[in-house]
Amino acid sequence: EWSYVQSTKTLTLTGSxxxxxxxxxxxxxxxxxxxxxxxTGGYTHDDGNIYGIYVxxxxxxxxxxxxxxxxxxxxxxxxxxxxGYGIYAKKSFYSESIKIESGKVEVNVTxxxxxxxxxxxxxxxxxxxxxxxxxxxxxxAFGIYANDSxxxxxFTDIISITNxxxxxxxxxxxxxxxxxKGNGRFFIGTEGIVTAEANGTNSAKGIFAxxxxxxxxxxxxxxxxxxxxxxxxxxxxxSSPGSSDFGIISDE
Numbered sequence: 001e002w003s004y005v006q007s008t009k010t011l012t013l014t015g016s017x018x019x020x021x022x023x024x025x026x027x028x029x030x031x032x033x034x035x036x037x038x039x040t041g042g043y044t045h046d047d048g049n050i051y052g053i054y055v056x057x058x059x060x061x062x063x064x065x066x067x068x069x070x071x072x073x074x075x076x077x078x079x080x081x082x083x084g085y086g087i088y089a090k091k092s093f094y095s096e097s098i099k100i101e102s103g104k105v106e107v108n109v110t111x112x113x114x115x116x117x118x119x120x121x122x123x124x125x126x127x128x129x130x131x132x133x134x135x136x137x138x139x140x141a142f143g144i145y146a147n148d149s150x151x152x153x154x155f156t157d158i159i160s161i162t163n164x165x166x167x168x169x170x171x172x173x174x175x176x177x178x179x180x181k182g183n184g185r186f187f188i189g190t191e192g193i194v195t196a197e198a199n200g201t202n203s204a205k206g207i208f209a210x211x212x213x214x215x216x217x218x219x220x221x222x223x224x225x226x227x228x229x230x231x232x233x234x235x236x237x238x239s240s241p242g243s244s245d246f247g248i249i250s251d252e
Contacts, residue, residue, distance in 0.1 A: 012065070013037040013072070020052055027058035029089075033070025033103045042076045042084070049083040050111065052076045059096050059122075060089035064103035064129070071104040078111025085109065086133070090120035097122030097146070100164070102129040110136045116168065119146035119159075126161045126192075133168045140175070143168025143196065147181035156184035158212060161192040161219070168196045175200040177223065181210045186237075188219030198225040200232070209237040 064070030078084035116133035177196030206223030
C-alpha cells in the first residue's frame with residue numbers, strides 16, 4: 001500500500017514493494033516508512049545509470065512514521081558496464097541533498113561502479129535511525145558519497161551523522177566506505193556510531209574526506225581498509241589549500 005500527498009510532496013510506503021522511485025521537478029520530496037518496504041530493480045536513466053531512488057532536482061528526506069519500526073530495503077543490480085546508485089539526490093550547492101531522520105534503511109548495490117547513497121552537489125545529514133550499506137563494484141565502489149564544492153570553510157558539514165548507527169561495506173578494485181568531497185568536514189556527533197569497511201585490490205579507504213576534515217565529537221568511529229595491491233587507509237583526510245589544515249580530529 002502507499003499514498004501520496006501532493007501539497008507536501010510526501011510519499012508514504014506501507015509494506016510495499018517498488019521497482020524504483022523517481023521524483024523529478026520536485027524541490028522537497030519526502031518518503032515516510034511504515035512497516036517493511038522494498039525497492040528491487042531500478043530506473044535506467046538515459047545516461048545508462050541505474051537508480052533505486054532518483055531525486056535529481058531537490059532534497060530527499062527519508063523517515064519512519066514515528067509509531068512503527070519503518071524500514072526500507074533498496075537493491076540495485078547493474079551489469080559490468082553500468083553505474084548503480086541505491087539512493088541518489090541532487091540539490092543546489094550548500095544545502096541538504098539527502099536527509100535520513102529515522103527508520104531503518106538498507107542498501108545493496110552492484111555494478112561496474114557502485115554507489116550506495118549519493119548526495120550530489122549537496123549535504124548528507126543522517127540524524128536518526130539505522131543505515132546499512134553494502135556495495136560491490138567491478139571498478140569502484142562507494143558506500144556513501146557526498147560532494148559539495150561550494151562549502152566555504154572547515155566548519156561546513158558535508159556529511160553529518162548524529163544519533164544514528166551507520167554501517168558501510170565497500171568491495172571493488174578501488175573501494176571507499178564513506179567519501180566526502182569539499183572544503184568542509186565529515187562530522188560524527190553525539191551518539192553517532194559509524195563503521196566503515198573497504199576492501200580493494202588497487203586502493204581502499206574506510207573513510208576519506210577529500211579537500212576537507214574528519215571530526216569526531218562524542219561519536220564512535222571504526223574505519224578499516226585492506227588492499228592486496230595498493231594503498232589502504234582506515235581514515236584519510238586531505239585538507240584543501242587555503243583552509244585550516246585540521247586533517248583528522250578526534251574531538252572538537
